[in-house]
Amino acid sequence: MPADLPTITLNNGVEMPQLGFGVFQVPDDETTAAVTAALEAGYRSIDTAAAYQNEAGVGKALADSGIDRSDLFVTTKLWNADQGYDETLKAFERSRSLLGLEYVDLYLIHWPAPALGKYVDSWRALEKLTTDGLVRAIGVSNFQPSHLDKLAETASIVPAVNQIELHPYLQQAEVRAYDEEHGIATEAWSPLAKGGSLLGEPVVQAIAERLGRTAAQVVLRWHLQLGTIVIPKSVTPARIAENLDAFGFELTDADLAELAKLERDERTGPHPDEFNVA
Numbered sequence: 001m002p003a004d005l006p007t008i009t010l011n012n013g014v015e016m017p018q019l020g021f022g023v024f025q026v027p028d029d030e031t032t033a034a035v036t037a038a039l040e041a042g043y044r045s046i047d048t049a050a051a052y053q054n055e056a057g058v059g060k061a062l063a064d065s066g067i068d069r070s071d072l073f074v075t076t077k078l079w080n081a082d083q084g085y086d087e088t089l090k091a092f093e094r095s096r097s098l099l100g101l102e103y104v105d106l107y108l109i110h111w112p113a114p115a116l117g118k119y120v121d122s123w124r125a126l127e128k129l130t131t132d133g134l135v136r137a138i139g140v141s142n143f144q145p146s147h148l149d150k151l152a153e154t155a156s157i158v159p160a161v162n163q164i165e166l167h168p169y170l171q172q173a174e175v176r177a178y179d180e181e182h183g184i185a186t187e188a189w190s191p192l193a194k195g196g197s198l199l200g201e202p203v204v205q206a207i208a209e210r211l212g213r214t215a216a217q218v219v220l221r222w223h224l225q226l227g228t229i230v231i232p233k234s235v236t237p238a239r240i241a242e243n244l245d246a247f248g249f250e251l252t253d254a255d256l257a258e259l260a261k262l263e264r265d266e267r268t269g270p271h272p273d274e275f276n277v278a
């Protein structure tokens, strides 16, 4: 990894950049340009998913970049419709082939989709991918403590990562505490709450003005000081660079306390107990 990108050490010793680049809702034919801009700006971790239908565009940017494979960290995710042991192995192979990679750094179960009742079988398949050396780390996304408890009854590998919706409007104290207690790294999706009203909050604006930073940088800095992994998305080159520049300054304890007051238990996406779309 480039020396200047802080990493989080996952529970199996793998190093993951603390700040990466997300590509949800970027059409496949625009993804190569966005990921190329991100790699040129200095990102080395890319977050995609089978459901985003842009793994090929990500793979093309990675191949074109000429960056050493060992300096890249690529995450993709198993979609709900592909849950189940055999289905997971097939879906992984499809993702790996679209990405054009020999191995994936982090493979996640995208949602628990509890009504499907398949995430335990899917996890066994992720464990097999680990044994086969096709993934460096495996994890989950959108798992609540109840889902993680159920997984723990039969799993032989503890998830390395739990990727959840997390931002100042939805601080996820309970899930973060569970993750920490069990050695699972928490990763924040929609870390900017999708670039909406959060960035216009007076408290965010005031801190940004005092520090000579942007609102997005203040919010990303909040995540980094919490110790979570973040994957902001942008297709705008200036914002791609801006979002990576969240390291040369510190929020004070008073700033963190003010930002903590923005908690509203407000989601931009579905609740994991209820999202079973396949």
Ligand SMILES: NC(=O)C1=CN([C@@H]2O[C@H](COP(=O)(O)OP(=O)(O)OC[C@H]3O[C@@H](n4cnc5c(N)ncnc54)[C@H](OP(=O)(O)O)[C@@H]3O)[C@@H](O)[C@H]2O)C=CC1
Binding pocket: 021, 022, 023, 024, 025, 047, 048, 110, 141, 142, 163, 164, 188, 189, 190, 191, 192, 193, 194, 195, 196, 199, 214, 216, 217, 231, 232, 233, 234, 235, 236, 239, 240, 242, 243, 269
């Ligand atoms: N596991 C899961 O279930 C989920 C995972 N994810 C992952 O998390 C990533 C990030 O989440 P996402 O939902 O995309 O939302 P983000 O919180 O990253 O916000 C992205 C939005 O904010 C805008 N934006 C980005 N940077 C700035 C900036 N500096 N100033 C102002 N606006 C900005 C973007 O606009 P523009 O692009 O026009 O610049 C875009 O509209 C996804 O791309 C995906 O990889 C997301 C949802 C669910």
Ligand SMILES: O=C(O)C(=O)[C@@H](O)[C@H](O)C(=O)CO
Binding pocket: 024, 049, 051, 110, 269, 270
């Ligand atoms: O972006 C993702 O990774 C998601 O899983 C969600 O955004 C989800 O697919 C969704 O959009 C539900 O409304």
